[in-house]
Amino acid sequence: MExxxxxxxxGRICSGRFxxxxxRVSG
Incomplete structure (x- = not known):
């Protein structure tokens, strides 16, 4: 579980970065 x-x-961190x-790309 841990x-x-x-x-x-x-997953949430990577998602946030994406x-x-x-x-940034879309401006």
Whole structure:
């Protein structure tokens, strides 16, 4: 369960970075 929680946390961080990158590209 702890491993799953860590994976979910990293998933949200990566997701946030991707959104920020997409916003930068779109301007």
């Amino acid at each position: 491993n799953f929680s860590t994976g979910l946390r990293w 959104v920020v990158a997409a916003e």
